[in-house]
Amino acid sequence: MTEIRFEESIWTVPLLLGVAELPLGWFDSLFATVLVLLNLTMQSCFTAILLTRAFMGDAFETKVRAAEVWRNSVAHDFRHLDLADTSLVSRVCLGDEALILSTTQATLIEHINGFLGLERAQFVLGSFQPGVLLCMLCIVLWTLCVYKEFRLIWTQAEIACAIPTSQRTSNVQ
Known part of the structure; x- marks a missing residue:
């Protein structure tokens, strides 16, 4: 036994x-x-x-829709160009740390890039994605x-x- x-x-x-x-x-x-x-x-x-x-937060689809509205309305507006004629969307995507406007979008981009392991100007996924x-x-x-x-x-x-x-x-x- x-x-x-x-x-x-x-x-x-x-x-x-x-x-x-x-x-x-x-x-x-x-x-x-x-x-x-x-x-x-x-x-x-x-x-x-x-x-x-x-705890879970809003669905990611709501953030995507909000980003589309932001991009189609405010992001390319000529009133938000800087002195070098760089659009707001370009400054957000490149991680400009001197932004006064659209800091929510810049933070979202920073989180997504960190999750996917992307550098600031990198738009193609690499083989190593730390978040995944x-x-x-x-x-x-x-x-x-x-x-x-x-x-x-x-x-x-x-x-x-x-x-x-x-x-x-x-x-x-």
């Missing part, structure tokens, strides 16, 4: 609460149950916060963590189901 140990995890607690051999008093059982419920509540709140509009790579790494790591947790829960459930049950138990030494 293979000996398998339970992991020290909050998810083990519900499996072991009813085992008579464990020296758990009513307070320990109550405290363990509160910890399980607290864990479930915290994970639910964390998930709910991640899915709210306030970081997102992919985060998704893979998160998926592996979730898989590990589900595998652990499944293994512990199998162990709990394999525990022999009877009216009386005896300690074998």
